[in-house]
Amino acid sequence: MGYLPCGIYHEYYKQDHAWWQTRFVYVKMVLLVLVLILFPYLVSPMWLSVAYTISYYILACMGVQLLIGYCGQITLGHAAFVAVGAYTSAMMVLFIPWPKLIVDWGLAYPISMIAAGIAAGMWSVLFGLPSARVKGFYLIMTTMAAQWITVPFIITQYVSRIGGRGHYFSLPPGTVKLGPWVIDSDVKVYYLSAALVVLLTLVMANLLRSKVGRAWIAIRDNDIAAETLGVNIVWYKLVAFFVAGFFAGIAGSFYVTALYFVSPEHYEWFFSLMWVGVILIGGVGSLHGTIFGSMFVVLVFKFLEMTIIPMTDMFPWFAMKLIYIKESAFGLAVVLFLLYEPNGLSYRYWQLKNYFNLWPFSY
Amino acid sequence: MDLFLQLFTTGIMLGSIYALVALGWTLIYKCSGVLNLAMGELTLIGAYVCLTLYRWLNPHMALNLAFIMAILFTLVIGAILGLLTEHAFLRKMIGEPVLSVIMVTVGLSFFFKGTIFIIWNPDTQIFTPRIFPLKPLLIGNVVIGQVYLWSFIAAIILLVVFVSFFKYTRWGLSMQATADDEMAALSLGVSAKFVYALAWAIAFMAAGVGGTLLGNINGLNYSVGLLGLLVLPAVVLGGLNSVPGAIAGGLIIGVLQNLTGGYLDRFFPGGVKEVAPFAIMVIFLLFKPYGIWGWERIERV
Numbered sequence: 231m232g233y234l235p236c237g238i239y240h241e242y243y244k245q246d247h248a249w250w251q252t253r254f255v256y257v258k259m260v261l262l263v264l265v266l267i268l269f270p271y272l273v274s275p276m277w278l279s280v281a282y283t284i285s286y287y288i289l290a291c292m293g294v295q296l297l298i299g300y301c302g303q304i305t306l307g308h309a310a311f312v313a314v315g316a317y318t319s320a321m322m323v324l325f326i327p328w329p330k331l332i333v334d335w336g337l338a339y340p341i342s343m344i345a346a347g348i349a350a351g352m353w354s355v356l357f358g359l360p361s362a363r364v365k366g367f368y369l370i371m372t373t374m375a376a377q378w379i380t381v382p383f384i385i386t387q388y389v390s391r392i393g394g395r396g397h398y399f400s401l402p403p404g405t406v407k408l409g410p411w412v413i414d415s416d417v418k419v420y421y422l423s424a425a426l427v428v429l430l431t432l433v434m435a436n437l438l439r440s441k442v443g444r445a446w447i448a449i450r451d452n453d454i455a456a457e458t459l460g461v462n463i464v465w466y467k468l469v470a471f472f473v474a475g476f477f478a479g480i481a482g483s484f485y486v487t488a489l490y491f492v493s494p495e496h497y498e499w500f501f502s503l504m505w506v507g508v509i510l511i512g513g514v515g516s517l518h519g520t521i522f523g524s525m526f527v528v529l530v531f532k533f534l535e536m537t538i539i540p541m542t543d544m545f546p547w548f549a550m551k552l553i554y555i556k557e558s559a560f561g562l563a564v565v566l567f568l569l570y571e572p573n574g575l576s577y578r579y580w581q582l583k584n585y586f587n588l589w590p591f592s593y
Numbered sequence: 594m595d596l597f598l599q600l601f602t603t604g605i606m607l608g609s610i611y612a613l614v615a616l617g618w619t620l621i622y623k624c625s626g627v628l629n630l631a632m633g634e635l636t637l638i639g640a641y642v643c644l645t646l647y648r649w650l651n652p653h654m655a656l657n658l659a660f661i662m663a664i665l666f667t668l669v670i671g672a673i674l675g676l677l678t679e680h681a682f683l684r685k686m687i688g689e690p691v692l693s694v695i696m697v698t699v700g701l702s703f704f705f706k707g708t709i710f711i712i713w714n715p716d717t718q719i720f721t722p723r724i725f726p727l728k729p730l731l732i733g734n735v736v737i738g739q740v741y742l743w744s745f746i747a748a749i750i751l752l753v754v755f756v757s758f759f760k761y762t763r764w765g766l767s768m769q770a771t772a773d774d775e776m777a778a779l780s781l782g783v784s785a786k787f788v789y790a791l792a793w794a795i796a797f798m799a800a801g802v803g804g805t806l807l808g809n810i811n812g813l814n815y816s817v818g819l820l821g822l823l824v825l826p827a828v829v830l831g832g833l834n835s836v837p838g839a840i841a842g843g844l845i846i847g848v849l850q851n852l853t854g855g856y857l858d859r860f861f862p863g864g865v866k867e868v869a870p871f872a873i874m875v876i877f878l879l880f881k882p883y884g885i886w887g888w889e890r891i892e893r894v
Contacts, residue, residue, distance in 0.1 A: 304692055306630075306699075360875060364882045366691060367628045371829050372878060375871035383868040387861075503699050510696050551711050558707025564700030568693050569685050 234587075247439045266424045270417045278416040280532050282488050285423035287508060287524035289481035292434055292517075293474030294505045299515035300438060301470040302450030303361055304370050306502050307377035308478055310357075311350040313497035314380065315479025317389055319346035320399045320492045323406065325392075336407035339487075347479035353380070354475025355468050362464045365453070377499050386494040400491040419488050426484055430477060435517060437473065446470055450515075500557075507564040513574025522575040530563065531556055595734045600855040601848055606741040607810075608847020609748035612840040614803035615824040615831070616755055617796030619839040622828075623772035624792040627683060628695050631702035632800060636821030638674065638705060639801020640808040641713050643667040647720060660724045664747075667801045675797035679790045687789075706818065717814040725809065744806040751802055752840060755795065759836065764791060772834070819867070823850070826874040832887025841885070846870045 240246050250256060270278060290312050297303045322342035332338055357376035361369050390399075406413045413419055437443050445466040448456035457463050486492055504527070512523020534556055542549040567574065614636060621629050646663040654662070682701060686694045725740045759765040770778040771788040779785055800821065807817045824839075827846040831838025854866035883889050 298692065304695070357875075360878055364878050367695075367833065368829065368878055368882060370628075370695065371825060371871075372875050374825070375875045378871045379868050383864050387864060503703070506696060507700065507703075510693075514692070554707040554710040554715075556707070557703050558711060561700045561703025561705070561707060565682055565697055565704065568689075568697050568700065569682070572689070572693060 249435075263428075266428070269424075270420055275416060278420045279488075280528060282416075282420050282423040284524050284528045285420075285427045286481055286485045286488065287505070287528055288427050288521055289423075289430060289484060290478060290501075291505045291508050291512075291520045291524055292430060293477040293481075295509045295514075295517065295520045296434065296446070296477070297470055297474045298506065299509060299519070300443065300450060301446040301467065302453070303358070303467060303470060304366075304506075305373040305474070306370055306499075306506060307357065307373035307375070307380075308474070308505050309497040309499065309501040310377045310380035311354045311475045311478035312482040312485075312501070313385055313494070314353045314475075315346040315350040315482030316486050316492045316497070317385060317399075317482075318349040318479065319343055319483030320401060320486050321389075321392070322346070323401060324399060333407070336409045336411070339406050339408055339413075343480060343483040346483040347476040350479025350482065351472040351475035354471045354478065358468055358471030361467045361471070374499075377502050381494055381497050381499075385497070390494060401486065403490070406487045413487050422487065423484060426480065430480065431517060431521075434477075438517075442466065442469060504560065507560065509574075510564060511567045511574060513576030516574070516576040518579055519574050519576035522579065526575060527560065527563075530559070534559060596855060597852075598733075599735050600851045602735050602737060603741060604848035604851035605844055606737070606745040606847070607851065608844035609745050609752070610803050610806050610843075611820075611824055611827050611847050612843025613748045613751055613755075613806075614800050614821055615827045615839040615843040616752065616836060617799030617803075618824050618828050619831075619834065619836055620759075620768070620792045621796050623834050623836070624768050625683070625687070625789040626694075627686075627698065628691070628833075629698045629796070630695060630825075631698045631705060632796075632824055633818035633821035634702045634705035634709070635671075635797055635800035636804030636807065637709050637815070637818040638804070639667050639671055639797070640804030640813050640817055641709055642670050643801065643805040644718060644720060644808065644813055645713075647724075651722070656722065656724060660720075664802060664805060667805060668798045671797035671801040672794040675794035676790050678797070679793035683793065684786065684789065706815075710815075715815065717812045719812045720809050738810075740810050744810065747802065747806060751799065755799065756836065756840075758795075768792065823870050826870040829874050829884055830877060832884030834888055835884075835886035838884060838886035849873055 234240070234251070238252070245251075269281065290308065293311070294305060294308050297305045319339070319342040322345055323338055326338075328338045332341070357372055360372040364372065403414055404412055408422065411418060413422055438446075445456070445461045448459065448461050449463050449466060453463055485496070489496070508523040508527050509520055510523070511526055512521065513519030535552070538548050538552055538555065548555075571578070614632060617635075618629055618632050621627050643663050646666050647660055650659040650662055653659070678701065682697055686697050725743050727739070729736045729738050730742060759768060767778065767783040768788050768791060770781070770783050771785055775785060804817055804821060807820050811817070823846055824843065827842035828839050829842070830845055831840070831842030850866055850870055853869035857865045857869070
């Protein structure tokens with residue numbers, strides 16, 4: 231929350247947490263939605279894929295942000311839960327003999343998306359169980375174990391082999407159907423992603439200002455104090471793991487539509503670490519941070535690609551080393567952010583907002 | 594029984610390498626409280642530096658001498674890199690929240706990994722010409738590859754050197770003092786900055802040698818870095834702040850890894866060997882949340 235404009239005072243807790251506080255917020259949000267709707271008409275198609283990659287990162291990082299930024303449970307295995315979601319939904323769409331009615335109405339994909347969320351949430355709770363006893367570094371190790379057990383072992387060695395199609399499941403065109411729309415072009419994927427991001431951000435923001443959210447924040451700030459105040463910390467930690475896993479599952483099942491296939495290499499440990507890096511760059515403990523961080527990381531990768539790929543004609547060496555250059559740059563960015571801007575981009579945004587709120591009489 | 598003995602001895606020998614790397618990890622944690630997730634990349638750096646030096650020195654001198662020289666130079670370079678890393682990145686993070694410090698090491702691990710593979714070719718490379726003869730030794734019914742045996746000996750020598758350094762020298766004692774009580778050590782004139790730098794230098798050195806040995810066993814590629822990550826279950830098993838615990842944890846992980854690989858691979862084909870340490874660790878943590886020799890932390894609000 232920034233400073234309020236002149237002459238408006240809050241008297242109740244409810245007002246503090248209201249969404250539509252001023253008319254300016256209305257205008258801003260309406261403009262935002264308009265921009266989201268018109269985006270495909272404003273830019274070249276190349277940016278659509280960037281946009282839905284950003285959405286995917288936002289969806290995936292939302293769970294990480296919830297666990298790390300709001301509940302204080304550090305997780306380094308989120309890609310595992312995203313993978314569970316992706317595989318669950320892909321396999322449900324492919325292998326379940328859906329009744330004709332459901333296929334006609336385009337319900338198969340939405341149903342499997344929700345099922346994917348629940349499956350990923352359960353999987354996440356399973357690895358969140360140790361959080362009842364351990365915390366800090368030991369918890370990091372259990373989430374890391376989730377990553378190593380799920381992706382390189384269970385998924386790569388067993389799940390990917392179901393059906394004998396080689397290493398990945400591909401979704402034939404036309405199978406991903408949402409109501410009357412068949413998701414088959416970048417524009418449609420983009421709209422799906424934008425709708426999901428808006429919806430899930432609303433859900434998350436609402437959760438965070440409810441009783442559950444307050445309990446999470448209490449656990450983050452001091453778990454022992456929270457327990458003495460009557461917060462059932464084990465229960466709320468597990469709820470946090472479930473919700474984070476659910477979001478991860480939705481993210482995973484969304485990304486399946488964007489790629490038209492699933493393969494274990496999209497869920498390696500690298501991504502788990504990267505998503506934590508994303509929220510650190512964006513700002514821990516802030517939903518804005520999730521969004522800014524995702525945009526920053528995806529756009530920086532994109533710009534790196536755009537500068538390096540034209541050079542590959544002259545220096546083929548760059549083409550081979552592109553992923554390593556990306557990785558190196560990302561690592562350096564995380565380290566530099568932590569050293570010089572530990573509050574992340576969302577803090578800068580907050581400062582900027584307040585500057586304009588108080589402008590021109592800033593004191 | 595023969596199979597068991599076979600797996601057990603190989604496990605101990607592999608485990609000694611993990612123990613060496615785990616020792617470096619624990620030193621950093623004990624002295625400066627940094628939970629270092631870049632350990633895998635530290636092993637990679639050491640291994641690649643050593644490989645390059647070895648190839649470079651090899652034409653000029655005898656095989657064994659070249660390898661020993663390469664390892665010595667790797668130690669020196671590792672120490673320098675450790676000092677640099679500590680000075681440039683970690684020193685500024687003293688007193689920051691745990692997550693930030695951990696993520697700095699994660700960022701460093703990305704940075705190191707990227708840079709390593711920008712400089713070196715990511716394909717598997719082997720130490721050629723071979724340093725250790727391929728012919729295995731036969732002790733009783735147990736077959737031991739010479740690579741394993743020599744790695745074991747090298748790891749044990751270095752473990753003894755590092756532990757005695759830690760126990761008997763002035764610098765080692767100042768490290769112990771800092772680990773025990775930083776305030777008291779500071780007031781008695783121990784330079785904490787120096788101790789932190791020293792811990793990182795030792796960690797780089799230990800990891801470098803560990804990586805070289807691992808690279809000699811299976812060839813050198815990114816998976817050596819993943820093996821370096823296995824020290825994390827090792828230190829967790831042993832308890833984070835215990836040097837004997839780290840060594841024991843390394844050995845236990847080595848043995849368990851080999852045993853599960855040998856016995857369970859039939860039932861769960863695939864990569865049981867890589868996953869088993871993590872699975873064991875999770876189950877273990879549920880029952881003993883502070884490891885075998887770790888300090889139980891009592892918290893106050």
